[in-house]
Every structure is written in structure tokens, then in C-alpha cells.
Amino acid sequence: MEKFVMKKRIKHPVLSGLATIALLVVVASVFWVIWSNIFKGIMLLVGGSTVAGLSPEVQGHFLKESVEGSFFWMVISTWVWFTLSLGNYGKNKKTTKQPITGLRYTGMALVTGFVAFAIFVSALGLWWEPFSWQVLFRPVDDTQALLAIKGWAAINFFTLAVILAQIPLTSLFGRYPFSKHGKDDWSVSFGTLFLGLFIALLVWIFFIVPSFFTLQIDGVTITKQPFGDWSTALAWCQLFIFFFLIPAEGGEGYPQKLVTTKQPWSGLVGLGIALAGAFTFLPILRNLLTPLAESVGLPADLAVASFTLTIINVMLAWHHHFDDYPNQTVMPSALKRILIQFAVVLTVGSILGILWIKYLHIWPFGANDLGLGHPMLGILGGQFVFMLPMVFMNTFFDKWPMAKSVKEK
Known part of the structure; x- marks a missing residue:
């Protein structure tokens, strides 16, 4: 396999950084217009007449939460998993040339996020009505749509649990204990990933769920909202x-x-x-x-x-x-x-x-x-x-297009 290294187009870090930020503002602006319109269209297509028939205010809130979910699960969570937990494991398996490497790894991340969401919702939706596929994607009226909005919010903020639980394993603990006891990159990467997911699930249960759902038994409230608000x-x-x-x-x-x-x-x-x-x-x-x-x-x-x-x-x-x-x-x-x-x-x-x-x-x-x-x-x-x-550009794309792939001599 041919090896490529990245050479920055602008040498001085401050000048390069300023040019990069200007580019990223444009990228973020265009990205969100495209992403949100695509996923809004998908939600309206899947929801059909049931979503189209919701009151304008409820429909707007429903679409906002569902489109947010697509971004949180397919982009934010997967970056944490692929870059921080896995250490970009397998990124350069096919080639080191950019942007081919970045596009391939981004595609893998998006698919992984979608599959993870599908598994998470399928399991929860068996017993939790707000997480069922029917409620989340085809609420029959405003009342059920409001329930779906709560469900989407709780599911979306599993990403916050991922950030709170999984990033410290890298930033504070240096992927310990696997970095100390693991024998190869595979064991360190996937050990860190699955330990982090376990802790994230615990954080979601005790912190995120009671933030959005008030549970009662025989009329007695058995949950309280963390921090009160x-x-x-x-x-x-x-x-x-x-x-x-x-x-x-x-x-x-x-x-x-x-x-x-x-x-x-x-x-x-x-x-x-x-x-x-x-x-x-x-x-x-x-x-x-x-x-x-x-x-x-x-x-x-x-x-x-x-x-x-x-x-x-x-x-x-x-x-x-x-x-x-x-x-x-x-x-x-x-x-x-x-x-x-x-x-x-x-x-x-x-x-x-x-x-x-x-x-x-x-x-x-x-x-x-x-x-x-x-x-x-x-x-x-x-x-x-x-x-x-910003972080995809640095980790998945190795600073491309502000740096270019040059064949290693």
C-alpha cells in the first residue's frame, strides 16, 4: 500500500488556524442546511399523513427533536466512539490518502450510528411506549406526538451520556485499564469502547431518563429531576x-x-x-x-x-x-x-x-x-x-483540505 503524509498548505499555526475556522464556518452553515433538510424530508416521508396532520407547533417541535436525533447519534456519538474510544482504529487500513480515507471512515461512522440507534430503540421500544418505532416515527395525533417528543429528547441525550462517560476514559484515564493491560490495539480500543458504553448506559439511566420522564407508582412520584431544572x-x-x-x-x-x-x-x-x-x-x-x-x-x-x-x-x-x-x-x-x-x-x-x-x-x-x-x-x-x-476535519481527514496528501518518499 502506498503511504501518504499530510503537508499543511499554510505553515504558521495561527494563520492556518484562522483560515481553517473561516472555512469551517462555511462548511457548518452548508452542512446543516443540507443535513436538516434531508432528515426533515425523511421524517415527513416516513411519518406520512400522520405527521403531516399534526398541528404546526407540535409538528415543528417533533421534527426538530427527530432531526436532532439523527445528528446526535450518527455524528456526535460516533466521533467519540471512533476517535476517542477506538483511537481511529482501522482508519488507514485501505489507504492513507486524503480525502479518500476520511470519506471512508465518515461513512463507517454514519452507518455505525444508525445501527446503534436502531438497536437502542428496538430494545427500549419493547416495553417503553415513548421509545417504540410507531410512536417515534408515526405519532397518530398531537398527544402521541408530545409523547414522541419526550422519547426523542431522552434518546437524543444518550449522546450527552456518551460524552460524560466515555470521553473521560480517554482524556483523564488514558484508556486505562486497557492501555496498561491490553496486549494489542484491538483489545485496548474495543475494551475502552464497551466499558465506556456500559458506563454511558448507567449515566443515561440515572441522569438523563429522570430529566425527561416523571415516573409514578400508585400516584406517588418516584423520580425527581436532577439539579431541579x-x-x-x-x-x-x-x-x-x-x-x-x-x-x-x-x-x-x-x-x-x-x-x-x-x-x-x-x-x-x-x-x-x-x-x-x-x-x-x-x-x-x-x-x-x-x-x-x-x-x-x-x-x-x-x-x-x-x-x-x-x-x-x-x-x-x-x-x-x-x-x-x-x-x-x-x-x-x-x-x-x-x-x-x-x-x-x-x-x-x-x-x-x-x-x-x-x-x-x-x-x-x-x-x-x-x-x-x-x-x-x-x-x-x-x-x-x-x-x-471541526473535529472530523482533524481526526478523520487529517486536516484536509487545509493540508494535502503527499506521497511518502
């Missing part, structure tokens, strides 16, 4: 995600590296830091962002979730497309370069976080459907529409 839960989750990403996304293993590098203790220290950070900064950011949230009619905690997610996006962009500038060559001191990178991420992320909240309505992947009437994912989901092309 879904916006608060989302804000806490985004802060937790931000803190557990730091060691892997520019932090070079810090801050837990100050205590230990030995697993699983390093991972446990990092997990403790992430938990403490989420609980500490949630009330602080809520107080700071309440005036901004009120000015645009948002719940304060939803503004916190969006603000934090923007900073996460900047942190990922700086790591994936700005090459953690300044790097070790430019700045040998680990402390100085990490602090500079962190300062850049927080400053740029905070500015963009405020601008996103205020000007969400102008972006095609935010809240502007360009008059086409396709579903929009809004203040949080819209940011994932930008995030996923």
Missing part, C-alpha cells in the same frame, strides 16, 4: 466537560500531573477536579451572566451552558487547528506555554460566548433557517454543528 443540568454538564477536557486538549496532562501521572490515580484526581470545578463555577457564572441572559430572554443557566460550550469549542479549535500554539519549539517552558494557551482560550472563548448568545439568530447553524423552514438546533445544538466538522 434541565437548564441547570446542562450548565453543570458543560462545566464538567470543560474541566475534564483540559488535560488532553492543551493541558499536557495538567493539572492532575502535579499530583501524579500513575493511573488510575491520575484519572481519579482529574475527575475530582472536574467535579469540583463544575459545582464551584456554576453559581459564579450564573451571577455573572444573568444580566446578559435576561437581555435576550434566556434562562440564566442556559446562558451558562452556552457560554461554557463556546469556550470548549475554542479550546478544541486551538488544540486541533492552531496546534496548541505556542508549541514547545516556540516556548520550551511547559508552564508558560500552557498558561498562555489557556489565557487565549478563555479570552477568545468568553468574547465569542457573549457574541454567540447575542447574535445566535444570524447564523445558519444557530437559529437562522434562511427561510427554508428546516429545523434549527438552537443555542447549544448549533454549536455542535460547528464543533463536529
